[in-house]
Amino acid sequence: MxxxxIGVMSGTSMDGIDIALVDIKAGKVTSIISDCYPMPNSIKQQLLTLCDTNQTTLQDxxxxxxxxGLLFANSINQFLQNNHINKNQIKAIGCHGQTIYHQPTGNNPFTMQIGDANIIAAKTGIITIADFRRKDMAYGGQGAPLVPAFHKAVLQDPHINRVILNIGGISNISVLIPNQTVIGYDTGPGNVLLDGWINENLNQSYDKDAMWAKTGHIQQNLLNKLLDEAxxxxxAPKSTGRELFNLPWLHKKLTGMNLKAQDVQATLVALTAVSIKHEIEKLPISNNLPCELLVCGGGAKNPLIMQRLSTLLPNWAVLTTNDKGINGDDMEAIAFAWLAYCRINHIPSNIPEVTGASQAVCLGVLYQ
Known part of the structure; x- marks a missing residue:
């Protein structure tokens, strides 16, 4: 039986709504089918404006x-219809929601994801699990990243030093070193600045195959300024998002510099790769086992990022999670299906060493 x-994810890049159907038996995860549904431009622009300006009204x-909430529900129903899936077969939906602000430190840490899960549950008729991050934060954690627990469950190998690198809007790593505690955190920007810069200059949503970045040259002075960020x-543990790495932040770093736009793009690729390299080099590897960097997310399709990582990390085999049987485009959607499975079965699904929480807890709120 x-x-x-079902797992649903729309990440920092806001480039679409990823939906994955998975079969989970005794913790073993089998991906069955997946699809991506477009984020309507009107909603995406509202989200980008909100994230960049932090200005809104309660009504808006x-x-x-x-x-x-309606968009997620309609996309799920379309997914079910397109693939001839009976909703009664689905035990639960795990929906991350759209992060609009993440403040994991300070006197009053909080995180906010929107996309009303009540609507998802009502419109699909399926139990929906959402609000995955705040329970971890209630126990003193950062509420992020959550995917390392999933990576540990499906990709840990006792004979290989593995780092799973997800390059979405923000880049994050899960560190799976044999006989060591799993750690994971956000390394810094992934595609968020690259997408924002090309959109501002060429009115394109992303730099396909890094074609524009390839026409530019890395500007070391700018790269140094970008890396000079607290x-x-x-x-670790640490997490970040658009609250820090956004176009206003970039423009501030560009003050007084007269650079070609394509050179800025090339330098932003270098920023993503170099900031990842710096974190990889800090890892406490003290064995003679082979080292693999498994990349997933949109950045895995950027040949310039992948090339830079291979050059910067000569002692690591730089591969994609596709090479290990997990489609990198679906990784986070599959992970939230797994998190829903954990919630339904009362299985703790955070890793305190990753998030900084005082204990392992069961994450997610149930809506039905």
């Missing part, structure tokens, strides 16, 4: 929360 779960925020010096 199948134990089917409430309406956007409702719109996203976040890069923080120890």
């Amino acid at each position: 199948q134990n089917l779960y 925020l409430g309406q956007l929360d409702h719109q996203l 976040y890069f010096k923080l120890p």
Whole structure:
């Protein structure tokens, strides 16, 4: 008998709504089918404006929360219809929601994801699990990253030093070193600045195959200024997002510099790769086992990022998670299906050493 779960993810890049159907038996995860549904430009622009300016009204925020809930629900129903799946076969939906602000430190740490899960549950008729991050934060954690627990469950190998690198809007790593505690955290920007810069200059949503970045040259002075950011010096656990790495931040770094736009793009690719390299080099590897960097997320399709990582990390085999049987485009959606499975079965699904929480807890709120 199948134990089917659906995972739904729309990440920092906001480039689409990823939906994955998975079968989970005794913790073993089998991906069955997946698809990606477009994020309507009107909603995406509202989200980008909100994230970049942090300005809104209660009415606009409430309406956007409702719109996203409907969008997620309609996308799920379309997914079920297209693939001839009976909703009664699905045990639960795990929906991350859209992060609009993440403040894991300070006197009043909080995180906010929108996309009303009540609407998802009502419109699909399927139990929906959402609000995965705040329970971890209630126990003193950062609420992020959550995917390392999933990576540990499906990709740990006792004979290989593995780092799973997800390059979405923000880049994060899960460190799976044999006989060591799993750690994971956000290394810094992934595609968020690359997408924002090309959109501002060429009105394109992303730099396909890094074609524009390839026409530019890395500007070392700018790269040094970008890397001179306090976040890069923080120890783990740590997490970040658009609250820090955004176009206003980039423009501030560009003050007084007269550079070609394509050179800025090339330098932003270097920023992503070099900031990842710096974190990889800090890892406590003291054995003679082979080292693999498994890349997933949109950045795995950027040949320039992949080339830079291979050059910067000569002692690591730089591969994609596709090479290990997990589609990198679906990784986070599959992970949230797994997190829903954990919630339904009362299995703790955070890793305190990753998030900084005081204990392992069961994550997610159930809506039905």
